[in-house]
Amino acid sequence: MSPGFAAMLDALPFLWRGLLVTLSVSALVVVLSLVAGAVLGLMRVYGPPVLQPAVQAFSDIVRGIPVLVLIFFVFYGLPVVGLQVNSFTSAVLALAIFSTAQVTELARGALQSIHHGQNEAAKAIGLTFGQRMASVILPQAARRFLPAWVNSVTDAVKGSALVSLIGVGDLMMAIQQVIGRTYQALPLYVLGGAIYFAINYGLSLLSRHCEQRLSYYQARE
């Protein structure tokens, strides 16, 4: 057995713990940003006119900052304003803010892509705003939102690799620690890449499956 392959096998239990942290960070970021981004996206399109520019400003500013800068900003900035949080919380918060800005734009785009006639037809049969959203607009917008959102989820998983830079013991940090012990850099980076790829490819397959299930454009008989 080659030393590289042996190092990869030996590292698996240790990497597993890092993988769990990566998955935890990613899952929290995905859920938080989905909820916050969907709400902000709705506010951006249908909210009070006074709030719409504020939401847009949030989205524009955050999307204009590199995610690594945002992570350091939250990690070093929160203690300055008296908020003592651990590196895991800082990492989740920073990535969630970044991802929320992406999701907000995706939600805005999906909502605005629904033809105004759909809203008018729903109004014409007497549906209230809530009913129009629940029964007509959101089911259609969700289908357009899904593929782009899965992209943002994979970005969140990949972006989580940066949290090792503020001391979070994720998969990336575990890989670096193993490399520090074994000096088998290339095999372990290949293994790490394969693990990240497996997660994201799985998500992409799931997304394609969902898109097919949800598709309402079928061939005319």
Add this chain to the structure above:
Amino acid sequence: MAATPVVSIRGLWKSFTDTPVLKGVDLDVHRGEVVTIIGPSGSGKTTLLRCFTLLETSDGGGGTMDGVEVGYRDDGGERVPRSERELAPIRAETGMVFQMFYLFPHLTALQNVMLGLVKVRRMARAEAEEAAAAWLKRVGLADRMQHLPSQLSGGQQQRVGIARAVAMAPKVLLLDEITSSLDPSLVDEVLAVVRSLAEEGRTMILVTHEMAFARNVSDRIVRMAQGTIVADGAPGEVLDGVVPSPSGRGLG
């Protein structure tokens, strides 16, 4: 004393940017009347229907339905614009059918018709399904109920649109150029449905360019030009010669 018109529009004004599209239009439609609005493109026909149902906000004037003001309510003697929530039940009484159908693409034909019955009319699902199926059969789509709009032809989609509107049992049906975006070969199947509804004595306002159909199906024809009503009378009178509008507005 004359019966209250189902639809009464008074002094309706609407401009898009600086271009006036409606210039103080008055129109009454009585119960059971089929009124067809004709006129060149841009004369304000569609905008009139849209402003009446407040899908478009007018700049002045407004309408009543069965004597109830559509856009405003009385609040202790003060006229207050209705909120979207207050407008919803009023809009449910105006069955609007659109030129571009605007069926809900994620719902089957049956679900398209059921949606308003369940959500607005508060029917039980089974009852709504039965009513929706009956209307789809009536418009000749008994074998297309479970089809999505993308699986239907334009004429079939428009017939679903008509079923969706008429199933709500509205006080007036507003049909806005419902054959204009159809292949000519599909127009007749849609007009046949409209004709059968007219023969039932339903109150309808049609906007159409189908002159032969308008002559045949209408009790009255209203001709619009440049945002005003320039003729209003029996089909033969309006189509064969100029008949003045009752208010005399816009003549000359």
